[in-house]
Amino acid sequence: MLMKSPVKKAEKSTQPLLVIGTVAVDSVETPFGKREECFGGSASYFSYSASFFTPVRLVAVVGKDFPGQYRKVLEERNINLEGLQVHPTGKTFRWKGKYDFDLNNAQTLETHLNVLLEFDPVVKGGDQVDFLFLANFDPALQMKVLKQVDRPRVKLAALDTMNFWIQNKPKDLKAVIEHVDLIVLNDGETRQLTGENNLIKAARKIREMGPDIIVVKKGEHGVLLFFRDQFFVLPAFPLESVFDPTGAGDTFAGGMMGYISKQGTVTFDTLKKAVAYGSVMASFAVEKFSLDRLRELKQADIEERLAEFRALTKF
Numbered sequence: 001m002l003m004k005s006p007v008k009k010a011e012k013s014t015q016p017l018l019v020i021g022t023v024a025v026d027s028v029e030t031p032f033g034k035r036e037e038c039f040g041g042s043a044s045y046f047s048y049s050a051s052f053f054t055p056v057r058l059v060a061v062v063g064k065d066f067p068g069q070y071r072k073v074l075e076e077r078n079i080n081l082e083g084l085q086v087h088p089t090g091k092t093f094r095w096k097g098k099y100d101f102d103l104n105n106a107q108t109l110e111t112h113l114n115v116l117l118e119f120d121p122v123v124k125g126g127d128q129v130d131f132l133f134l135a136n137f138d139p140a141l142q143m144k145v146l147k148q149v150d151r152p153r154v155k156l157a158a159l160d161t162m163n164f165w166i167q168n169k170p171k172d173l174k175a176v177i178e179h180v181d182l183i184v185l186n187d188g189e190t191r192q193l194t195g196e197n198n199l200i201k202a203a204r205k206i207r208e209m210g211p212d213i214i215v216v217k218k219g220e221h222g223v224l225l226f227f228r229d230q231f232f233v234l235p236a237f238p239l240e241s242v243f244d245p246t247g248a249g250d251t252f253a254g255g256m257m258g259y260i261s262k263q264g265t266v267t268f269d270t271l272k273k274a275v276a277y278g279s280v281m282a283s284f285a286v287e288k289f290s291l292d293r294l295r296e297l298k299q300a301d302i303e304e305r306l307a308e309f310r311a312l313t314k315f
């Protein structure tokens, strides 16, 4: 049943945050170096980041070629991988991207959907889901997941997407947008989706499509948060060394959703703190290739950077 929940219950969730998205093998080139066949994927970055805040379970598919060492990366954060299907013959989803000197925009060089083409996501215990993140993924598959959860029970269903899907599957994407509470996009995707140049007007248009909460990421320029008629802005955490922006968006979303899920409620105050945590998590992710920097992270590093961020933005 796809009806949204009329009443958001206030008690804390005892259920893990559920994410569906890509678990991938990436090849990335930045002005500072190149990495072939490294670990990536929207659900990988998301779940790793969210796991610092709350238990996470992941639904995705990989191929038979998926390296065991990458699986171990997710296991080291105790991410529940029961929903990670392994295709017996197919190849793992692959993405190849490049960043120019300003690092704000990824240029996709190659997308190989591979095992995604036949993927039929299965959500066990769909009637137990409180917080759901449909990470960047085929919108038709995002919809399949949404249909397997008890939608009125879900306190927050959120969605991410990218230019690839806006361009290739606009109808499927609009259908799923209608049924989520929150959407997270970068500025370029926001303009592309709405045909509107001004981001405030664009957010209003997206609200008419369905979600009450719109989060617009502007790379190094920070984030805009729209919650019904309320509006909040935050800069990005200023960094001297940005190495590889891949996964920044997913890591941001992981921090944001992880924090919300831990709080158990969706208020404007929670959302503001959530985008601050998301920004802090993304600031770590871009300091090294792949998930390398996140893997070094200690819980105390997050709180320390958040305190620094707070001091920098308070006046």
Ligand code: AMP
Residues within 6 Å of the ligand: 022, 024, 025, 026, 039, 040, 041, 042, 045, 094, 095, 106, 111, 136, 137, 138, 162, 164, 165, 245, 246, 247, 248, 249, 250, 251
């Ligand atoms: P971002 O956080 O936006 O930088 O996302 C980077 C990750 O998105 C990479 O690790 C890719 O594997 C993954 N990705 C790239 N293209 C797609 C796509 N079309 N659908 C789903 N995931 C993708």
